Every structure is written in structure tokens, then in C-alpha cells.
Amino acid sequence: MAPAEISEPVPDSAELARACGSDIAELTARLMAAVFTDNPEWTDYSAVSRADLQEGCRRFLTRVLELLAAKGVGAERDDVAAAIGRQRAAQGVPLEAMQRTFRLGGRIVWEALMDRAGDMSPADFREIGTAMWAVVDGMSSALVTSYRGAELDRVRRDERRRHALIEDVLSGRGRDAAFAAYAARELDLPAGGDYLVVVARGEQPLRLGTESALAAMGIRSVRHDRGDHTVGIVALEQHSPQQVAELLGPLVLGRAGLSPAVDGLAEIDVAHALATLALDTVPRDREPTLTLLDDRYPEAVLVRAPDLAQRLVQRCLGPILALPARERDILLRTLRVWLAQNCSAAHAAPLLHCHRNTVINRLQRAATLLGRPLEDQRHQFELALALTARDLLERTTD
Numbered sequence: 438m439a440p441a442e443i444s445e446p447v448p449d450s451a452e453l454a455r456a457c458g459s460d461i462a463e464l465t466a467r468l469m470a471a472v473f474t475d476n477p478e479w480t481d482y483s484a485v486s487r488a489d490l491q492e493g494c495r496r497f498l499t500r501v502l503e504l505l506a507a508k509g510v511g512a513e514r515d516d517v518a519a520a521i522g523r524q525r526a527a528q529g530v531p532l533e534a535m536q537r538t539f540r541l542g543g544r545i546v547w548e549a550l551m552d553r554a555g556d557m558s559p560a561d562f563r564e565i566g567t568a569m570w571a572v573v574d575g576m577s578s579a580l581v582t583s584y585r586g587a588e589l590d591r592v593r594r595d596e597r598r599r600h601a602l603i604e605d606v607l608s609g610r611g612r613d614a615a616f617a618a619y620a621a622r623e624l625d626l627p628a629g630g631d632y633l634v635v636v637a638r639g640e641q642p643l644r645l646g647t648e649s650a651l652a653a654m655g656i657r658s659v660r661h662d663r664g665d666h667t668v669g670i671v672a673l674e675q676h677s678p679q680q681v682a683e684l685l686g687p688l689v690l691g692r693a694g695l696s697p698a699v700d701g702l703a704e705i706d707v708a709h710a711l712a713t714l715a716l717d718t719v720p721r722d723r724e725p726t727l728t729l730l731d732d733r734y735p736e737a738v739l740v741r742a743p744d745l746a747q748r749l750v751q752r753c754l755g756p757i758l759a760l761p762a763r764e765r766d767i768l769l770r771t772l773r774v775w776l777a778q779n780c781s782a783a784h785a786a787p788l789l790h791c792h793r794n795t796v797i798n799r800l801q802r803a804a805t806l807l808g809r810p811l812e813d814q815r816h817q818f819e820l821a822l823a824l825t826a827r828d829l830l831e832r833t834t835d
Contacts, residue, residue, distance in 0.1 A: 451505060451506045451507070451508060453505070453550045453553055453554060453565065454501075454502040454503070454505035454506040454550070455502070455506050456553050457502055457546070457549045457550060457553060458499075458502050458506075460549055461495060461498055461499055461502075462495075464498050464545055464546065464549055465491060465494050465495045465498055467545050468494045468497075468498060468538070468541060468542050468545050469490070469491055469494055471541045471544075471545065472490070472494070472537075472538055472541060481530060481531050481534050482530055482534065484528040484529050484530065485525070485528055485530060493521055493524070493525075494538070494542065496517055496521065497517065497518070497521060497538075497539065497542050497576070498542055498545070498546060500515060500517040500518070500576065501542065501543065501546050501572055501573065501576065502546065504572045504575075504576070505546075505568060505569065505572055508568065511575075512571065512572045512574075512575025512576050512578075512579070513574075513575035513576075513578045513579055514575075514579060515575065515576050515579045516579075517576075518539075518576040518577070518579040518580045518583070519579050519580070519582070519583035520583070521535070521580060521583075522535065522579070522580040522581070522582070522583030522584035522587065523583050523584070523586075523587045525584065526583075526584045526585075526587035526588050526591070527587060527591070532581065532584050532585075535580060535584065536577060536580070536581070539573060539576060539577050539580060540573070540577075542573075543569065543570065543572075543573035546569065546573075547566075547569050550565060550569065599623075599624070600661070602620055602623055602624065603624070603659060603661045603668075603670070604661075604663075605620070606620050606624075606670070606702055606705050606706075607661075607663075607668065607705060607706055607709050608706060609705075609706040611701065611702030611703045611704070611705050611706070612703045614703075617701065617702040617703060620702060621702060624659050624670075625657060626657055626658075626659065626670070626672050626702070627657065627672050627674060628701075628702075629701055630672060630673060630674055630701065631672075631673040631678075631698040631699065631700060631701075632670060632671060632672055632673065632698065632699055632701065632702065632704075632705060632708060633671045633673065633678060633681055633682075633695060633696055633697075633698055633699075633708065633712075634668065634669065634670055634671070634695075634696045634699075634705060634708035634709045634711070634712045635668070635669040635671065635685060635689075635693055635694070635695050635696075635712055635727070636666050636667070636668055636669075636693065636694050636709065636712040636713045636715075636716050637666060637667045637669070637689060637691050637692065637693035637694075637716070638665065638666045638667075638691050638692050638693075638716065639690060639691020639692060639725070640691070641690050641691070642666070642667045642689070642690060642691030642692070642693060643660065643667050643669065643688055643689060643690060643691070643693070644687075644688045644689075644690055647660055647669065647688045648660050650688060651671065651684065651685075651688075654684055655674075655675070655676070656671060656672065656674070656676060656681060656684065657671075657672045657674065658670060658671040658672065666713075666716075668709060668712075669685075670705060671685070673698060678697070678698050682695055682727060682729060685727055686727045689725055689726065689727045690725050691725055692716060692719045692721070692725065692726060692728070693716060693725075693726070693727045693728065694712045694713060694714065694715030694716030694717070694718075694719065694727075694728050694729075694730065695712055695715060695727055695728065695729045695730065696708035696709070696711040696712035696715065696730055697711060697729075697730055697731055699711075711730050712730065714730060714737050714740060714741065715728050715729065715730035715733055715737065716728065717737075717740045718733045718736035718737055718740055718829065735822060735825055736825060736829060739822070739825060739826045739829050740829060743830070746826040746829065746830060747826075747830060749819070749822060749823050749826050750823050750826050750827045750830065752819075752823070753807070753819050753820055753822075753823035754769070754807075754820075754823050754824070754827065756806040756807055756808075757769060757803060757806055757807070758827075760806075767799065768799055768802065768803050768806075769824065769827075770789070771785070771789060771796060771799040771800065771803070772800075772803060772820060772824065773824050774788050774789055775796065775800060776817060776820060776821050776824070780811075780812075780817060782796040782797050782800065
């Protein structure tokens with residue numbers, strides 16, 4: 438009888454990987470050829486030079502074979518895949534393109550392994566396949582983790598940079614023409630033209646997506662959270678301040694103040710101060726509202742000079758404020774309604790739920806206490822201002 442043929446032992450995945458190491462140049466060329474297709478979404482390596490991409494492919498394929506030779510240990514924490522992920526994220530290569538490249542590389546390595554494996558049993562085939570795809574999956578996981586971490590770091594850096602840039606604009610650096618041009622470019626705002634600033638307070642003072650909502654209406658803006666308030670810088674361009682105020686109104690979820698128009702980024706610090714002033718004239722318990730400084734100048738003047746406002750209250754209303762609470766409140770309300778009705782007792786009476794003569798008697802009582810006739814127009818103006826100042830002072834001490 439003829440002696441039985443002794444079959445060659447089938448090499449395992451580690452032995453095959455070491456044998457394929459000599460083919461890296463050829464495998465790299467095959468992967469480079471496979472990467473590029475007619476679908477631009479799959480081949481967006483425009484920011485990567487061909488030499489750089491070729492070197493990345495070579496490093497990846499080499500590492501796949503090294504990990505296979507080491508039985509796949511540590512593939513999911515692989516530093517080569519992580520480094521490639523960080524580099525490509527910085528270059529702006531889409532993650533999908535990188536994942537596809539890793540899959541193609543895995544296929545090419547698998548084909549190379551099969552070319553050297555010869556005949557093998559199903560069990561050997563499964564062992565090599567399992568080891569191969571465990572390595573590729575692990576490296577892909579390392580790639581994704583590193584890529585997303587790099588992207589998150591970039592977003593954080595961009596956000597910090599954007600935050601610092603807006604802070605500089607709010608602090609007045611926009612008066613430097615070179616800086617204003619740079620800031621406008623970086624924030625996607627017009628270099629010239631008028632601006633408004635909105636300042637809002639509250640748990641969520643402005644609706645989420647305010648910038649996008651305004652952009653959909655053709656208005657460029659930036660939103661900036663700043664300590665206890667949120668700031669919006671709004672470019673008017675072809676819109677009027679009234680139009681922008683009307684569009685902003687529904688986006689306000691807290692209390693907000695709106696500045697008058699100012700000239701360019703050079704005056705954003707002024708607009709910010711004016712918008713804050715407008716907001717300070719609004720009662721803390723007021724329903725969500727957008728308050729225009731142009732509608733609140735008397736209140737704004739009083740807020741700016743609280744000491745003078747206090748003196749005005751004492752000078753014009755002191756004797757009435759010294760009365761018992763019930764009489765004091767009746768006279769103050771009567772004066773407020775009478776002044777609002779153009780000093781007409783007949784028009785004030787229905788709003789005060791009393792007779793016209795009752796209004797007249799109360800006014801005479803007030804005139805006697807104050808020692809001045811109420812018919813004098815200057816005195817009426819001072820009274821109106823003093824009543825407003827008292828309301829503002831009470832709000833700030835609540």
C-alpha cells in the first residue's frame with residue numbers, strides 16, 4: 438500500500454497576518470484604488486493630500502496585521518486608529534468616509550489572508566474570520582471614539598472662541614475697525630449698518646432656536662448667554678427697528694429690553710447698556726414681554742438716577758405718603774387715573790368707580806396736602822414723574 442499523504446497544516450490567523458506583512462505596499466495600493474468611487478459622499482478626502490491618505494492607509498493596514506498577529510488584543514483601544522480619527526476630524530473628513538475606508542481595508546486584508554491560507558476546514562475559516570473582523574470592529578470603535586472626541590473638543594474650542602469674541606464686542610472693542618471687520622466675518626454679521634441689542638432675563642428668556650428663527654426671516658443675529666441674562670445682537674440690514682421688534686416679540690419667554698438702533702458693531706456696548714436699562718424699567722413680576730427703550734424714556738431716566746428719583750417722590754408726594762395707608766392709596770390712585778385721563782375728573786370717575794364730585798373732592802384734598810394747585814402743567818408733569826418714580830422704587834426694593 439502507498440503511504441498516506443500528509444497534508445500541510447493550515448496556518449492560524451496570527452501566522453497568516455505575519456506572512457502578509459511583506460505585502461503592505463501592494464495592499465496599500467489596492468486600498469487607495471478602492472477608496473475612490475463616483476460617489477463624493479464616500480470619498481470626501483479633499484482636505485487630505487494623496488501622500489497623507491496613502492500613509493494613513495498604510496498605517497491602518499499594518500496595524501490590522503499586527504493586531505491579528507497578537508490575537509486582536511487591544512483593538513478597541515488602538516492608538517493608531519485613534520490617531521487617524523483625530524487627524525481626519527481636524528481635516529474635516531466625514532466620519533462615514535473613514536468608516537467606509539476601514540471596512541474596505543478589512544476586506545482587502547481578508548482577501549490577502551485567504552490567498553495565503555490554502556485549503557482550510559470550516560472551523561479554521563471561522564477562527565480566522567472571527568479574529569479578522571474583531572480586529573476591524575475594534576479599530577473602527579477606536580476610530581469613532583477618537584473622531585467624536587476630537588469633534589467635541591473642536592466645538593468646545595469654537596464655542597469658547599465665539600464666547601470670547603462676543604464678550605469683546607460687548608466690551609466696546611468694536612470701535613477698532615480692524616477688530617469689527619474680523620468679528621463680523623467670524624460671527625457672520627454685516628460689517629456695517631445698524632444693530633439692535635436685546636437683553637433678556639428668566640429661566641429660559643429666549644425661545645430655543647431664536648437665531649434660526651430670525652435667520653428664516655432674513656435677519657442675522659447672535660445669541661449669547663452671559664451670567665444672569667441672555668444677550669441678542671441683531672443686524673437690521675433691510676429691516677426697520679419696528680419690524681424686528683415685532684418679530685422678536687413671540688420669541689421672548691421672559692422679560693426683555695430692546696435698545697434703539699445703533700451704528701455698527703462699534704456701538705454694541707452702548708446698545709447693550711441701553712437694552713439693560715430698558716429691562717430694568719420692567720417689573721420683576723411682569724408677564725413675558727419685550728420692552729423697547731424708546732417707549733420707556735421717563736422710567737429709564739429715573740432708573741439711571743435713583744437718588745434723584747427718591748428726592749422727587751418726597752418732594753412731590755411726601756405729605757400724601759405720610760397719610761394712613763387707606764387714604765394714601767386712594768389719593769395716589771385718584772391722581773394716577775386723573776393724570777392718565779388728561780386731567781379730566783369726568784373721565785376718571787368711571788374708572789375709579791365713584792362720582793365726578795368725589796374725584797374733585799379728592800383732588801382738592803391732595804392739592805391742600807401738597808400746598809400747590811393741581812392745575813399747573815409743570816406740577817402735573819412732576820406729579821406724573823413722581824408717581825412713576827415711586828412705582829419703580831417699590832419694584833427695586835421688593
